[in-house]
Amino acid sequence: MAPFFKFGYFGPEVGLIIALISGIGFGFWLERAGFGESRKLALQFYFRDMTVLKVMFMAIVTAMLGLLYLTLFGWLDLSKVFVNPTFWVAQVVGGLIFGVGFAIGGYCPGTSVVGAVLGRIDAYFFLAGALFGMLVFGEMFSLLKNLYNAGAMGVVTLGQWLGVSSGMAAFLVTLLAVGMFVGAEWLESKFREEPAE
């Protein structure tokens, strides 16, 4: 029964090897989706190419449906799956900073590594900036501590927050994802530049 690590099917060492393999796979498929190029990634902020939004939402929905169906079949103990605690204020602020960085730099942390592996110089600069930002954050942590913990809600899932079952929450997220997908395509058709004659 999954999660395999929590049920002791393998130890931390094997876990690290699996993490390496899945990490390489993640990077590979990001590249295949064209996410190693900052021009393509940045286009979403001009509503011209919403591939990132579509891919991310479909990935979320796929993982969510997969986890819930495995639970439904009794193959997965969902209570043993790690859930990040929610700090809504900190996450809203962090999300905005992240978005600004994404729009300016043209990468997000994962894709910047993919870009760097492909030898793109802007990705090297982006990575250096990210590392420098980590250093600054670490040094300033005592000042930022209140913000870091702001809006703490503990470990909470969408279903618990809305007061509906996990399955209903999943259905709503699925509808949201399909809506976003359609909306993204509509935006693309509005803003896509006509190819130069």
Next chain:
Amino acid sequence: MKLSSKIIGFGLLVLLGLILAFAPVDRSSHPQVDSKALLAELQQRNYYISPEDLAHKIIDKEPGFVVVDVRSKEDYDQYHIPGSIHIPLSALLSSEELKDLARDNAIILTSNGNSMAAQAWLLLRQNGVDDVYILSGGMNHWVQVFSHPQPPGGAYTDDELFRYEFRKAAGSVMMGKAFVQEEQKQKVKIRKPVIRKRHKKTKKLDEGC
């Protein structure tokens, strides 16, 4: 309208979501605690940790575990294992401190003997705390082991000898007083450093992305 692959994909997703919306996911995600299985586990004594193993952990300052003393406050004040915290059995489930600690640490329970710690073990396991151990023999055994270690009698094995040496050496640290060295009756010929294998992995990994 043409049935494009996109429409089929969307339809499939919505259908899968719709099934989930009315499926008993939440019920299957909280498996009932199997009391019988827990009792069997307790009786197999897999979750007991010996005083020596615990002493090694304390001396090595190993991270990832915390000793919880479930005895009365007076007993705790009189003597407790260095670094242990006091949470009486009655307050075990309401303790926020324990909840926080249990997230990142293995909990090692100790009482006077085994029985109260075993009760606490069952209580915690039934309430979803997984990483819980019991100090074998409790404080009575602990004090006896580290304040009056018995030299192995008769034909002893290396292992027994090492254990005795370790108990003597750790005694001063654990009991908080200089342990009077007994006169060395038997000549100790071999003195290998005490290296023991850790039986249980208690360190937890950080998670998240």
